[in-house]
Amino acid sequence: MTGFRLDKGGLIDRTTTLNFSFDGKVFTGFQGDTLASALIANNVHLMGRSFKYHRPRGVISAGSSEPNALVTLREGGRQEANTRATMVELYDGLAARSQNRWPSLNFDVGAVNSLASHMFVAGFYYKTFMWPKSFWEKIYEPLIRRAAGLGHASKEADPDKYEKAYAHCDLLIIGSGPTGLMAALTAARAGVRIILADESAALGGSLLNENEEIDSVSGLDWALAALSELRSLPNVTLMPRTTVFGWYDGNVFGAVERVNDHVAEPSPYEPRQRYTRIFARRAVMATGAEERPIVFGGNDVPGVMLASAMRTYANRYAAAAGKSIVVFTNNDSGKRTASDLRRAGVHVEAIIDSRKTAHLIVDVKGGKRVTGVELGNHRSIPCDAVAMSGGWSPIVNLMCHRGAKPLWNESIAGFVPPDVGSAFVAAGSAAGHMLLSECLADGARAGTMKGRVPAVPKCRDERFAVTPLWWVKESTGKAFVDYQNDATAKDLPLAAREGYRDIELAKRYTTAGMATDQGKLGNVNAIAILADATGRTMDQVGTTTFRPYYTPVSFGALAGPFVRHHFQPVRKTPLHDWAYELGATFVEAGLWMRSSWFPMDGEDWLAAATREVLATRSGVGICDVSTLGKIDVQGPDATEFLNRLYCNTFSTLAAGRARYGLMLREDGIVFDDGTTSRLAEDHFLMTTTTANAARVMAHMEFCHQAHWPDLDVQYVSVTEQWGQMAIAGPKARATLQKIVDDITLDDTSFPYLAARPVSILGGMQARLFRISFSGEHAYELAVPADYGSMVARAVMQAGQEFGITPYGVEALSIMRIEKGHVAGGELNGTTTAGDLGLGKMMSTKKDYVGRMMAQREGLQDPNRQCVVGIRPYDPKGKIRSGAHILNKGDAASMAADQGYISSVAWSPMLEMWVGLALVANGRSRHGEIVKLFDGIRNTLTYGVICDPVHYDRENIKLHA
Amino acid sequence: MKYSVFSLLKNTLSGHKNWAPAWRDPEPKKEYDVIIIGGGGHGLATAYYLAKIHGITNVAVLEKSWLGSGNVGRNTTIIRSNYMLPGNNPFYEWSMKLWEGLEQDFNFNAMVSQRGVLNLCHTDAQRDAFARRGNAMRLDGVDAELLDAQGVREMYPFLDFANARFPIKGGILQRRGGTVRHDAVAWGYARGADLRGVDIIQNCEVTGIKTNSGKVVGVQTNRGYIACRKLGLAAAGNSSEVAAMAGLKLPIESHVLQAFVSEGLKPYIDGVITFGAGHFYVSQSDKGGLVFGGDIDGYNSYARRGNLPMVEHVIEAGVAMIPGLSRVRVLRSWGGIMDMSMDGSPIIDKTPIDGLYLNAGWCYGGFKATPASGWCFAHTIAKDEPHKLNAAYRMDRFARGHMIDEKGQGATPNLH
Amino acid sequence: MLINCPHCGTRPIEEFTFNGDASPQRPQSQDMNAWYDYIYLRHNPKGRFDEYAHHSSGCRAWLVVTRDTQTHEVFAAVTAKDYARERGTP
Amino acid sequence: MPDLFIRVSPLSDIAIQGRFGADHGVPGVMFSLPAPSHMVTVIARKGKAKALAQALKNFDARWAGPDQYFVWGEPYETVSGKLKGLASCSDQSHGRVVIGIVGPHVRQVLAKGSPIDFHPAEFPVGKSALTQMAHVGVHVTRVGADAFEISVFRGFSESFWEWITEQAEEFGYQVT
């Protein structure tokens, strides 16, 4: 063997050499390598530093349970921290950096922590850093925070795409080892729809890593044959590089496919990762078993690794972990390891099998690389790597995600999965079967949906027997249970001594099992040591709670394409194009984009809105009001339905007329308002506020279906069918007159609150409503949406001679405040009809939603805050929404609070700031001078309470 | 044993063999003056203040599982006192004041960290609401600042200012808000209460409440009957279940709220940020994990786990707020059972049953309340009448129509 | 969690909006206590539970879903209309 | 109503014809915008569900909820006239935008948005469903072995178009 790359064997493509770098140093590897295997082949073992003591750490595993070999990959928006070197497929140009060290991995100042390590025991933080008080936030905590953490995350946006998807199958098989493959073959041949998912880059599971024999061919060849058969079947979906991260209610599984992490940059058309929700009728957990470390002195020195990992590096990656190996085991896999390594030409110095000798490893020599081991009998053996096997733990995680706890099985010395019913079953080593023949048989059983289980191929079995050895107590060196979090064997008895005896408390006190590997390697050892320290059995101690995610999942995958401006869909009105042409500034209103103001050369929003108001009130303005919810309500019982929904009466509304309606919640608080028009005897058009449109619809559906299922009423949202524009101002009528066909818009033929179909522009069927939010003589014109912009342009044309001006929601809101009309600021989910000055609307003659609870004392209390107008005491002064109102003489305190300002506007008509406020017993306080407390903006001014209607109280303009 | 630099050194030298247990593991006595159901933050704090302030030490805290296994041990650790409606701020501000002296008070480092809580706003209406709230805070003597977009950008330049679906218009900042190490709160109060003679009894589930002619006389537990003169319920998510044992029906629904932690990272987010255009809040733990959460799943639940739709909502909002999170990985998610009340505000009150007291309805805001809740509940139990700080949290407010509904959602618990 | 909508077939909860306990019934009477109970008080059981669910991203029918609040197992789903007709007025 | 006036689809200047995304030879899917026609929401009156279903046999009616349909191709006036007394009708011709999608990868594209299992055994030709994709409510009908028609609220159509075409990029798509 030259160097540490074996001359032959392995599933690597030696014809494709890849260059990569680690901490700036350049190396080469082969296609098929992982970053870890390539580094090992280059004799690099020091790959990281531990969390607390910053101890040098090397790779322990060959898979997703890796706690130590965490690196940072890529740059800028693609920078990704804490990536397991064991799961990174090597690609040309890969640049990896080590973490949690300063200034360098080789020389890390943080390592001084290990000098004080005798003090840094579990729970140490809770007992100190309390004096002097101020020091915690200023000194201690910043230090701790800087020392803690692993890699650095990027603060730039990720240039790559992510996708979400759903998948459906009769049988989901998680894990593609012999068990999974056998299950897949069985089910696929029976013709059911299956998905076979495996987190590894290549399907085949342990058959890719071990020397097995099935059907008198190598395990590998058997797997490849099985896979090509599966690939040929239409009812089979194979998902390599796909981690099933969680099991959820309804047999829904969450999975993430690393579509393009094995290349430097994804194609622009493909996602980096894809998150899939798999709906499985049945699922098989064929996730295999995890080898455990043994807890002994120096078990974290680079060069100490799991025996199965060392075999995998040799067999699958043709990489030798060392030149001279000591094997430390408590089970039969020692022999297998030795023979595999010898076959690979690696010298095995000694096999220390705890079942055969009392002289165990008490310490491992070497700092950044193993140089030898020391046994209990003080004999030391030189070596450059140690293969350890503390037994095997079935990978039960997924099956425990919905609360069931695994059970201890003495004979395999591991926790086996609970029975969670037939929709999700465990098979193979995940179910505790450690022999290949059992795995194949179990896989076939699990893959059989109905009928008898087919025969399975013959195979060679490796013996499996284990005698637990958890912790070499005589260890002289530090013995780690949780590598990444630096939890040592001694921490657990200490936690128990201090009262943290429950495994959950011990976990939190020592942080064992809380690192990025979630204790895949360490938890069972921790449980055993705690059991020993507290004289309990494994079952009595039990496991901590298994939770998603089986391995950590990127935010990007779970967010999918819904990021940045795609976070939520954009909703545009039928008049959007028209407003856009006129240079409107748009504002988000829920999902809608609404035209907010129409700036002319250099105007700011206030100047523009002011001009729009003046033009509207003196001439005519046009505004897009399409976002108001519109609900078509029809049927013989439509009237009755509306009578029950609104607090005021609709049965008395004549066809062709509109009426303002107020809806309460069942608890008596105001829910929503809007005008509803009667188009025909049994046909109404209800309008809602923009904000509540969806909620009102759901409310109607609820009331109808859950309370009054026998009402003969039908309703559907027609919001999107109509482009609707308000045309307001003294010249509104004249403007409209020019576009309506054969109808004169005078007060007799089209009076205030008329609501009728009209024909416009020579034949377009539209609807016209004479209603007003602005307080002007105004109309709302509704036209089929695809004509919206066109009609708006036509109205502009018609109004040109009157100087028609487009106005946006800012001007709209100024005008409604001038008129004292309530809106969002006042309809805030805590106000009653009385508070809004609409108490008279509440009918006493009928039942309606909210009627009873509105009668509660607290909702009738005369001292409730109700809507008033508010103005600055100094007419030139300013008032602001959110300011609180205090009695003139009172000092600032909540006890003296009288209410607050809910809406304000600069009134172009009054040329001063005016607003609406909610003030205790306000209606009887018009004219009172009050203090306006706006401490958050450091102002304290005076204001005058007044009638909410600031402008045209007599409604002369409305009826003009 | 008092925790100090000296005790730490002393024990280090003796190989940490001599640390005394943080609390005893006593057998239940036959009878107690006061029994508290629930060994969570509120129950333990109540016992602590009963002993410390009211000198009532013949007290037992009965916890059905392990100490702090409930919401105190699974929350996102945010503390603040930034409320809007009368009655709330004085209570939460008192809680904040207690937090500020807590560690010295109970001699346990709970890592109280006033890193600042920033709520973002994305519309003018939201800004106005923040102004109203901020002024209410100022009127109550609580610190509050209104930031414009620039002010936010200076604190957190890596939020999405460039390409957001809902632009950040500003925010409201309470600098004295922050985070506290959740488990340590339970442990600190437990240790403090234990030192003062309180029996903390784990793995002791209350299965029945015994009353005699309208008065509480004791509780049935899986460890036998225990008599008491007064009984305080602090069972959070299980409040309805426990109250039902005394024949009470509460204005509460139980819902699951999920929380999340990312892989450990070097310092990334200094304070607490909450998003205003989707439900998302985040801070970074001293260990380096980003601790974050969002809304409850929405369906009634007693299972301490949620489902994927809310996971996606939360993470979509997270990346919308901080695009750089895209490549960060979420490590673990879990759930806790929220006692969602009908107006989003809590209840600390006597009940129609003599000697029975109720502490419930915390929704997802009860961790920050822990000290004041314990303090007020202890007072209410000891004096048999509410303190003025919890005077607004009466049970009859719903019947009388005096709801404290900060969100204006009405009697719809899953919207609070 | 999957719900079998009588109109749409099996759909995941992301298509539904929940609205709590379905057992309280809107009182016909004017009795304030009955109303207070209906609006504010909940049995909030641990276990089997009838719950209003709106298929808001599907057929828009309100359903009553019978579900275990501890295991989240879904036993049945009927339309709110049938549920209401079934039990009649109080 | 006869279209005297030119209807402007919100996608008119966004759905550009041509070939986009990856190029693996034949496009994975093809998108089309079926010419704007008529669509009427039809909801059965109480007790008239069966009669309505019967009457609708002579229409292109697609299930759209309990006792509710979208009737395609005939104007509101005609439909409501013919169904008088049986159903309440509301014109949605302008309220919804229809997108046609066809091709070998159509199921994969739809699976990126909707939780519905579109396997032919579960979702045969002629079946309609209401569901959501990318936070948008959609009505989907299978009109062929690998052909579907999807309609969304007009206001969302632009966002939805951006999303669904992006989902097709990996297969390559054609807009006709």
Ligand SMILES: Cc1cc2nc3c(=O)[nH]c(=O)nc-3n(C[C@H](O)[C@H](O)[C@H](O)COP(=O)(O)OP(=O)(O)OC[C@H]3O[C@@H](n4cnc5c(N)ncnc54)[C@H](O)[C@@H]3O)c2cc1C
């Ligand atoms: C995910 C999540 C995030 C949160 N985030 C925050 C936040 O950021 N800020 C904030 O202020 N609040 C937050 N909260 C809310 C806060 O955690 C709770 O309101 C608060 O902890 C409840 O009080 P507690 O600590 O006493 O409850 P718990 O810790 O739940 O205590 C109740 C105890 O009662 C026990 N019990 C129940 N029934 C019985 C019985 N029959 N017999 C004996 N014992 C019983 C339970 O086992 C439990 O230990 C969050 C909650 C969750 C779940």
Ligand SMILES: NC(=O)c1ccc[n+]([C@@H]2O[C@H](COP(=O)([O-])OP(=O)(O)OC[C@H]3O[C@@H](n4cnc5c(N)ncnc54)[C@H](O)[C@@H]3O)[C@@H](O)[C@H]2O)c1
């Ligand atoms: N040497 C020993 O002592 C020993 C001990 C135990 C097992 N074994 C052998 O190991 C083999 C076990 O076969 P098997 O098929 O049961 O398991 P396996 O280990 O061969 O395959 C399990 C597969 O599941 C995948 N996986 C695990 N969790 C996953 C997740 N959440 N998402 C996606 N993929 C996931 C893994 O990547 C792996 O490829 C048998 O041959 C058995 O004899 C040997």
Ligand SMILES: Cc1cc2nc3c(=O)[nH]c(=O)nc-3n(C[C@H](O)[C@H](O)[C@H](O)COP(=O)(O)O)c2cc1C
């Ligand atoms: C503030 C906070 C920080 C956490 N940090 C971690 C962590 O770093 N690693 C970890 O594995 N779990 C962490 N957790 C989650 C806990 O492991 C555990 O999941 C949670 O307390 C709920 O308990 P349960 O999962 O046992 O039910 C954290 C929890 C909280 C509340």
Ligand SMILES: [Zn+2]
């Ligand atoms: Zn449905």
